[in-house]
Amino acid sequence: MAVINGYELSEREQSLNVINLPSLENLAKEILPKGGFEFIRGGSEDEWTLRENTIAFDRVQILPHVLSNISEPETKTSIFGLQLDTPLVMAPAAAQGIAHIRGEAATAEGMAATGSLMTQSTYSSKLIADAAAAGHGAPQFFQLYLSQDNDLNKFLLDKAKEAGSKAIVITTDLTAEGYREADIVNDFHFPLPMANLEDYQVGLGQSDAGVGHGKDVFDNEAHQIGVSDIKRIIDYTDLPVIIKGIQTPEDALLAISAGAQGIWVSNHGGRQLNGGPASFDVLKGIATAVNHQVPIIFDGGVRRGSRF
Numbered sequence: 001m002a003v004i005n006g007y008e009l010s011e012r013e014q015s016l017n018v019i020n021l022p023s024l025e026n027l028a029k030e031i032l033p034k035g036g037f038e039f040i041r042g043g044s045e046d047e048w049t050l051r052e053n054t055i056a057f058d059r060v061q062i063l064p065h066v067l068s069n070i071s072e073p074e075t076k077t078s079i080f081g082l083q084l085d086t087p088l089v090m091a092p093a094a095a096q097g098i099a100h101i102r103g104e105a106a107t108a109e110g111m112a113a114t115g116s117l118m119t120q121s122t123y124s125s126k127l128i129a130d131a132a133a134a135g136h137g138a139p140q141f142f143q144l145y146l147s148q149d150n151d152l153n154k155f156l157l158d159k160a161k162e163a164g165s166k167a168i169v170i171t172t173d174l175t176a177e178g179y180r181e182a183d184i185v186n187d188f189h190f191p192l193p194m195a196n197l198e199d200y201q202v203g204l205g206q207s208d209a210g211v212g213h214g215k216d217v218f219d220n221e222a223h224q225i226g227v228s229d230i231k232r233i234i235d236y237t238d239l240p241v242i243i244k245g246i247q248t249p250e251d252a253l254l255a256i257s258a259g260a261q262g263i264w265v266s267n268h269g270g271r272q273l274n275g276g277p278a279s280f281d282v283l284k285g286i287a288t289a290v291n292h293q294v295p296i297i298f299d300g301g302v303r304r305g306s307r308f
Helices: 021-031 034-041 048-059 103-113 128-134 150-162 181-185 195-203 213-217 227-236 249-257 279-290
Strands: 002-004 007-009 077-079 082-084 117-120 140-145 168-171 241-246 262-265 296-298
Touching: 021 034, 034 181, 048 279, 103 117, 103 128, 117 128, 128 140, 128 150, 140 150, 150 195, 150 227, 168 227, 227 241, 227 249, 241 249, 249 262, 249 279, 262 279, 279 296
Parallel strands: 117 140, 140 168, 168 241, 241 262, 262 296
Antiparallel strands: 002 007, 077 082
8 A cells, every 4th residue: 555645545456336326435434544534525614605505406306297298307408519428527526646646546537437527636646648538438527626826827728728627617616725623633734746837846946845835836815816817817718617606696697797717506515605595495586587598507405316
């Protein structure tokens, strides 16, 4: 087993009997180091918003249309001209090497096998090009955390386009990092280098890029994001730009007015601003305001296909 900065990277590969997502979580808890598991699982503060994301689905009932005369439901869909076998898109998840040594490469393979789409994270354990190659041509998006170093923004956007990314997803809800108490209790810090940020620093001739580099160059806590920031990215790239972290109709319309070609309704899985509403509870109002102007992607609390 490989060990980096005292953290054991799992290399286990085996068939799992996954009954549902909670059962998968229980299996992961048995395998992963406690700090890594809690980082992946947890939310901020007392995790109220994290719980609300799931509970919101319990407040909505299914109304079956039993006379629809549909024997083979069709799950295929498309977005930005990309044909997908399933309407499920993988949200960006940072540092997947914490879960397994293959990290984002294995995820890219899995999403390609399902005929769906992976969104790579800025804070990936693998380079953009390496995760893209592992997908064997399957479409991918790239998620960008805006940096105050605009050369870094351009570097990442260029790398994403070179790797064949089909859209850029700007995450807007991490201008203040969530207070994740489990990470404090476990004294958990990112044990792995962030490959894309390390790549940038090495390109500048600074060979000591590593675990702490994300905080050095991505000081989102001091960078409040506005319409001008979105416009700047849209002006630079010719890829569609999706704005992630939208939780109000007003912000959705502001993003569209700035030129965004997609809206991603999300509260970061309850990992940042605790006390905010469940994503599902705000989805209808945002969809009504957007009124089919651009595609809407949604995440937060989805645990079963029958409830969404």
